[in-house]
Every structure is written in structure tokens, then in C-alpha cells.
Amino acid sequence: MTGIEYDDFLDLAYEPAASDLVCDFRLEPAEGMSMEAAASRVASESSNGTWAALHVDEDELTHLGAVACDIDGDRVTVAYPEELFEPGSMPQILSCIAGNIMGMKAVDTIRLLDCHWPEGLAQSFPGPQFGTSVAHEKLDAGDRPVLATVPKPKVGLSTEAHVRVGEEAWRGGIDLLKDDENLTDQEFNPFEDRLAESLAARDRVQEDVGERKDYLVNVTGETTEMLERVDLVADHGGGFVMVDVITCGWSAVQSVRQRCDDHGLAIHAHRAMHAAFDRLPHHGVSMRVLAQIARLTGVDHIHTGTAGLGKLANEDTPGINEWLTGDLYGLEPVLPVASGGLHPGVVDQLLEALGTDIIVQAGGGIHGHPDGTHAGAKALRQAIDASVEGVALEEYAAEHAELETALEKWGAETPR
Numbered sequence: 001m002t003g004i005e006y007d008d009f010l011d012l013a014y015e016p017a018a019s020d021l022v023c024d025f026r027l028e029p030a031e032g033m034s035m036e037a038a039a040s041r042v043a044s045e046s047s048n049g050t051w052a053a054l055h056v057d058e059d060e061l062t063h064l065g066a067v068a069c070d071i072d073g074d075r076v077t078v079a080y081p082e083e084l085f086e087p088g089s090m091p092q093i094l095s096c097i098a099g100n101i102m103g104m105k106a107v108d109t110i111r112l113l114d115c116h117w118p119e120g121l122a123q124s125f126p127g128p129q130f131g132t133s134v135a136h137e138k139l140d141a142g143d144r145p146v147l148a149t150v151p152k153p154k155v156g157l158s159t160e161a162h163v164r165v166g167e168e169a170w171r172g173g174i175d176l177l178k179d180d181e182n183l184t185d186q187e188f189n190p191f192e193d194r195l196a197e198s199l200a201a202r203d204r205v206q207e208d209v210g211e212r213k214d215y216l217v218n219v220t221g222e223t224t225e226m227l228e229r230v231d232l233v234a235d236h237g238g239g240f241v242m243v244d245v246i247t248c249g250w251s252a253v254q255s256v257r258q259r260c261d262d263h264g265l266a267i268h269a270h271r272a273m274h275a276a277f278d279r280l281p282h283h284g285v286s287m288r289v290l291a292q293i294a295r296l297t298g299v300d301h302i303h304t305g306t307a308g309l310g311k312l313a314n315e316d317t318p319g320i321n322e323w324l325t326g327d328l329y330g331l332e333p334v335l336p337v338a339s340g341g342l343h344p345g346v347v348d349q350l351l352e353a354l355g356t357d358i359i360v361q362a363g364g365g366i367h368g369h370p371d372g373t374h375a376g377a378k379a380l381r382q383a384i385d386a387s388v389e390g391v392a393l394e395e396y397a398a399e400h401a402e403l404e405t406a407l408e409k410w411g412a413e414t415p416r
């Protein structure tokens with residue numbers, strides 16, 4: 001017999017193996033508990049330990065214990081053996097590394113800051129089907145950012161009004177019409193009507209303007225229902241679906257990813273509710289980790305913030321975007337989405353901060369233009385063109401009336 005003590009999970013001399021999943025945490029131990037004891041409890045509870053010492057027959061035990069292997073101030077590194085995990089199951093992985101430990105009394109606060117994914121575990125997931133390549137595989141954005149818009153008000157428009165707003169925006173130079181996160185299949189704007197009519201409008205606009213356009217229709221719902229909606233999008237000739245990935249849950253995202261593979265559909269991930277996990281800096285799961293999970297489970301785009309230029313609080317957008325587009329054992333890169341309070345007057349600063357390999361989404365920043373949606377869409381496209389060409393917005397506005405009006409209204413201010 002062997003006794004497993006909860007403080008057996010600390011070994012500061014341990015060097016993680018290449019196959020380990022290595023996680024960085026920030027901890028605040030409970031009163032009266034040392035950092036070492038708290039770190040060991042985290043490694044224990046998130047792998048194969050519990051609060052009490054156990055007595056287990058050595059012959060019956062598979063060694064799956066995690067190791068708290070580094071402590072630096074309030075930072076703790078924990079290495080997990082890959083055998084602890086079910087390959088390809090994001091819920092199972094999260095039940096380890098972001099499970100009971102989030103509410104454990106041994107720590108006052110705990111935040112999962114970053115994960116270093118080993119090759120085997122990363123490759124047990126599909127990753128994106130298209131990722132950044134949507135800009136030229138499904139659209140005609142070339143080297144400029146892809147442009148998207150959400151009709152506002154976010155809910156309440158009839159199908160007809162919704163489609164009209166979309167058509168005006170596409171004609172003004174926007175690539176993607178996007179549903180809002182809380183618009184799915186309500187009575188005032190039913191899913192299938194909106195899908196069919198929007199895609200018919202898309203086809204008309206494409207024919208007229210000679211540029212590919214598409215529609216990010218929000219399929220979010222109960223998983224079986226959501227898969228049926230994915231099939232409908234394919235039946236109607238759409239190229240993308242949108243999913244509220246946090247509210248649906250990662251298991252549902254994995255199911256949608258499989259179904260989208262059958263149809264060649266790209267997935268636009270909205271992150272509504274992410275801030276419940278990542279807004280408090282000392283607790284929860286960072287947006288960086290949520291974005292990593294999104295890439296592994298296979299979304300093609302995900303909202304990652306606006307580098308402080310929009311209406312929502314954001315953590316390290318440039319760093320997250322760099323991870324999403326960097327090397328990950330051959331998995332496709334994800335196209336990051338900047339959204340939330342953007343308007344033409346901040347586009348130059350946005351591209352300076354995040355580069356051009358992004359989607360720029362503006363709702364209020366288009367439909368709030370004094371001359372309406374069509375002019376607002378033109379103003380956003382003009383601001384993008386100016387910034388890509390390296391021309392100052394004010395200078396470009398002298399020749400482009402819609403941009404001039406937008407700059408008069410909003411200047412370069414960041415909204416709240």
C-alpha cells in the first residue's frame with residue numbers, strides 16, 4: 001500500500017516532459033496556507049488527488065498525478081501528464097485544469113492564465129477548417145481586413161428590415177453581414193426566413209457589385225437544433241455559421257465543427273459571456289486560454305477585442321491574436337475579430353495595433369452614421385482603404401464625403 005498525500009504534488013525540481021500539458025496559474029492561497037501547499041493542492045485536485053491522503057494499492061494505480069513544478073511570486077506552473085486526458089475532449093480537459101480548483105477553499109483566488117499545449121493533445125483536435133484563409137477563399141478581401149456589420153438594434157428588427165440593412169451595408173463595401181449574439185430564432189425574425197432572404201439578397205448584391213459577400217447567421221441553440229440549423233445554412237447556400245461559443249459550451253462547438261466539415265462551412269465565434277470567466281484579473285480563466293480552446297476545437301474566427309479602442313474591456317488583444325495566428329503543430333490559424341464600439345475614426349489606430357489580418361466589425365459605428373447604413377458602410381471601407389494605403393484619415397476624408405461626416409461625428413474617440 002502507498003499513501004498519497006496532497007502535498008506529494010509539489011516538485012520544484014521537475015522539468016516538464018514534452019508531452020505534458022503545462023498550465024500557468026495565478027494563485028492567492030487561503031489564509032494560513034503557504035504558496036507551496038496551495039500549489040500542491042491545485043495540482044492534486046486538478047489531477048488525481050483530493051483533500052485527504054489516500055491509501056491505494058500500488059499495483060492498481062496508474063500514475064496520473066500533476067506536478068506543481070514552479071513557483072514565482074503569485075505564479076504557479078503545473079505540469080499534467082498527457083495520459084490524464086481524453087484526446088479530443090475539451091470538456092474532459094477543462095474538468096481537470098479549470099474544474100474543482102476554481103472553487104477550492106485552499107485558494108482565495110485562482111486564475112488559469114496560459115496553457116502550453118503538447119503536440120499529441122493539440123493534434124487530437126481538428127483546429128479551424130479555413131481560419132485566416134476565408135479572406136480569399138470565401139471572400140474578396142485580399143490583403144485588407146475583412147469587414148463585418150451587425151444590424152442594430154441588436155434584436156427587434158423584422159426579417160425585412162434586417163435584410164434591408166444588410167443589403168445596404170454590403171453595397172456600401174462590407175463583406176459580411178453578422179447576426180447579433182442574442183438574435184437566433186425569435187418570432188419577430190424567424191431563423192429560416194432570415195437565412196433564406198438574407199442569402200437571396202447576398203446573391204443580388206454579389207451579382208451587382210462583383211465582390212463576394214456572405215452572411216454570419218447565428219445558429220446558437222440547443223445542440224441538436226443547432227446542427228439542424230447548420231444543415232439549413234448549407235441547404236440555402238451560405239458559407240458561414242455564427243456560434244456563441246461560451247454560452248453553447250465547447251462540446252456543442254465540437255459537434256458544430258464536425259457538421260461544418262461535412263458542408264464546408266466556416267465558423268464565426270462570438271464570445272458573449274467570456275467576461276464572466278476572464279474580467280476579474282485574479283480569478284477565472286483568461287481570454288487567452290478561451291481563445292486557445294476556440295482554435296483547438298476549430299472555430300475560424302473569434303472575437304478577441306479591440307486593443308482598448310472600443311466599448312468593451314479587453315485583456316491583451318495583440319498577444320492573443322499573435323497566439324491565434326502563430327504556429328500550432330500545423331493547425332490552421334484563426335482570424336481574430338475586433339468588435340465592440342468601433343467606428344471609422346479609430347480604424348487607423350486599430351490597424352496600427354493589430355495589423356490587417358483581422359475582421360473589423362462595426363454595428364453602431366456604421367448604422368449610427370448621420371446619413372444611414374449605406375453611408376456608414378462606405379465610411380468604414382474608406383477608413384480601411386486609407387489606413388491600408390498609409391494615408392491619414394483626415395486627408396482621405398477631404399476626398400470622401402462619407403468618411404468626412406463620420407469623422408465630424410465621432411472624431412477619434414473611444415466610446416464607453
Ligand SMILES: O=C(O)[C@H](O)COP(=O)(O)O
Nearest residue numbers: 150339340341362363364
Ligand atoms: O456582437 C457584436 O460584435 C457587437 O454587437 C458589436 O456592436 P457594436 O459595433 O455596435 O458595438
Ligand SMILES: [Mg+2]
Nearest residue numbers: 150154180181
Ligand atoms: Mg453584439
